[in-house]
Amino acid sequence: MFESAEIGHKIGKTAYRDAVAPLRAALLEAQADLQESKKIPVVVLISGQDGAGKGETINVLYEWMDPRFISTLAFSQASDEERERPPMWRYWRSLPAKGRVGIFAGSWYSDPIRQRIGAEISFKELDARADQINRFEAMLVNEGALVLKFWFHLTKEGQRKRLKALESDPRTAWRVTKWNWDRLKTYDQLQEVAGHFLRMTNTPWAPWVVVEGTDDRYRSLTVGKILLEAMQKKLASTDKQESPVAPMVRVDTDGRNVLSELNLKLKLADKPYESELAKWQGRLSELARDPRFKARSLVCAFEGADAAGKGGAIRRIGAALDARQYQVIPVAAPTEEERAQPYLWRFWRHLPRHGRVAIFDRTWYGRVLVERVEGFCAENDWLRAYTEINDFEHELADSGVMVVKFWLQISQEEQLARFKAREQVAFKRFKITQEDWRNREKWVAYQHAICDMVERTSTGNAPWTVVEANDKNYARVKILRTLCERLEAEFEGKHAPGAERRSKKPGKRGKKRD
């Protein structure tokens, strides 16, 4: 992997000067086009050995390009707000918007490599990380991003020389610390781990570019030229490049499915409802104050046809919680800032801190429900969304976030009755819109979408609970009970398979990386 970066590449002073002027002009041109079209975010990862010129290269890029449309993201010690979210949260919040260049000095590669060198994780775990990264980067590329990953390489002798040179120059001596010299001792280990990890993450959609770090001019020019060419090609390509997706197939030849099998006649009379409600709300209120919740967080996802009773159910949950502890996130059309980011970005940004609850009224499943049925996104987009969503929820579960998902199912007759009833009651009138009526017409298409969704995204980590919701009493109690039982199981380490994985490494999740 590193051989071609050990052959002593060099660029002379004059050749460099002659090359820089047109390169700079072209880079600014490409950046202006990027900014104008506002379609492509450019993600540049600068990584490699200490002393190989990472900081210098970033500074050169700033010199050549328009710094107003670049951001450099440095990731050292995580802040406490970051530590209380899944590890990828800090990278999601730093993603460049469409039209901008985001340079990552340190990235999602840093931790796995460091942890493997420190023998904190096994090679098998490292490979699992590689897989996760590959899927993440594929998602970025499918969402339109240009992903460029640079690795600056030095031979062991080269690194020693670079560090010495940096140290002897008063202008750069500050860059070299004892920590850097210590890294030299682990050179061979880094080579081994990085070599393996780079190979595992060397995908067609986001390949590594290994650059020899010895000669400043060679390194700068190489990065600049590659960045330029990649931007130009990406800007010029008219067709959206996407991972292939299999067509959707359905196996309900007999017409039976998770929805048809529901008994929508299930009911709960008012009297038992009152006592059941009080019982489960009391239980939930206790669970939310359980000391074990202090290092966890809860994400509730509510989906259901219009008038299925999502709002009422959410209220009954909220009533058992302290208002200061939870947020209801109504999901409507994305804002301008959200549209400039990958689809899941607007859900990542609302992830709760430890001890907190986020209740989503409609969710990231919009893509495989309304967007699919109404044709708001391309077929490819919703077809690949199933795995992207599973990955998202997997990352949440893996970091201790409990994801509890409800589909509230009502019959067409019940929906119609509720629409009519709502129009009579003054204080609910605001809930009925033209759209609600229109959506009814696509009932069958929605039922298919729901079945596909449940089939493809009900995972051990984050199972769907389909709720018979024709009777509001019954639905609310089932939701509260499910939620309580899930929290209990999670607290007692019984929820599989996340529980298994976690219980193998007790205390691991709470560990802080400083």
Next chain:
Amino acid sequence: MFESAEIGHKIGKTAYRDAVAPLRAALLEAQADLQESKKIPVVVLISGQDGAGKGETINVLYEWMDPRFISTLAFSQASDEERERPPMWRYWRSLPAKGRVGIFAGSWYSDPIRQRIGAEISFKELDARADQINRFEAMLVNEGALVLKFWFHLTKEGQRKRLKALESDPRTAWRVTKWNWDRLKTYDQLQEVAGHFLRMTNTPWAPWVVVEGTDDRYRSLTVGKILLEAMQKKLASTDKQESPVAPMVRVDTDGRNVLSELNLKLKLADKPYESELAKWQGRLSELARDPRFKARSLVCAFEGADAAGKGGAIRRIGAALDARQYQVIPVAAPTEEERAQPYLWRFWRHLPRHGRVAIFDRTWYGRVLVERVEGFCAENDWLRAYTEINDFEHELADSGVMVVKFWLQISQEEQLARFKAREQVAFKRFKITQEDWRNREKWVAYQHAICDMVERTSTGNAPWTVVEANDKNYARVKILRTLCERLEAEFEGKHAPGAERRSKKPGKRGKKRD
């Protein structure tokens, strides 16, 4: 202030039930109107004594209203990201967008009251905080917000009873901790401090509503009704309510002003430029790594006519910094999310952490420059902006952020020459727009606006540096030198008057509140 909240208000069960149904319907209606018009953010502060029903009331509001359009913000211990910014940052980032209701459980009142009770600040300092808060709330109201401040009051005996009652009910016992009982001991002190502070902040635009906290039904109904009425009235009022502003007057009878007095012929030849540039960049590079910078941050503000050389100057600063340490923030039209917030919100969100630098390419002065001259905002808006901006910069300076502001002045002839030159050079072509040409036509109006700006916002904390920018060499060196000298003065505690204030309380700024 509290007398009317000690007369034993009570509402009977039936009266309560009869009142709640129509109240709830009307609240939902008002909320729907609010959400539809998307013009008014509603800021509700819930404060008062422990045990007076703050949490309960918030929960009741959630029961009555649509929780999708409410957020409750609880402010306990500040996160490290918050501690590294001015104290008001955490409140700015939590402000509700237009159309939403934001309930503040704990607010900008909590710290001053707590600090005064703990004798950490003097009464004089408390009054200074009151003044600051009054101005902040006036800004919110002028920006269209409805600000409602509730204080829940109990007599000493009443508080003791409430705490006992809460403690003896297993469902609420968790709410009462030793901390609450300790607060009972400081009842008289709290009464004194809060009484004073509430009176000082009882403004016509954001008056306090003191509510007796003893009876749950009375308290809930009172808050609900007041919230409803205030929302309805605010929604119904067609004219924008604003603080009065004095008309703009100018005192340059002789035609001389800070711009006319500039010597735009100042020049620096290339040879001395190279060495001066290297000298100051080197100095800046050292200052940015100075250990004293680790507890400070730097905000550079760049304003100037088109083609005045802002970009080039920013590059020269950037070249002396580590790219991982600074961000350039290009200020263009606000995004949708930014338009839903007070004007200054989009600048607050970019404030740097400790040890970091934010360079604004165009700034919050847009309001008193382009928005004023082009008529993009009402006269009142830009007339009140001067003080709002001074308050903003004052808060920054007060918390250790160094604010360095540059106006780059060029002559009309020089601007024309640069426009023409730019059109010749390929890699700069993207910088010239139709607008640039159009702005030239309003030259005189802009010169007036600039003079007013400098006159009204060049403060001891954040002075303007007007830069003679016809010669780029001269301008860049002057900017770098000014910046270095300012950083040095700040580090040595010589920059007045912020320095004075800070040096009086050594170590105070770094103090954390946990």
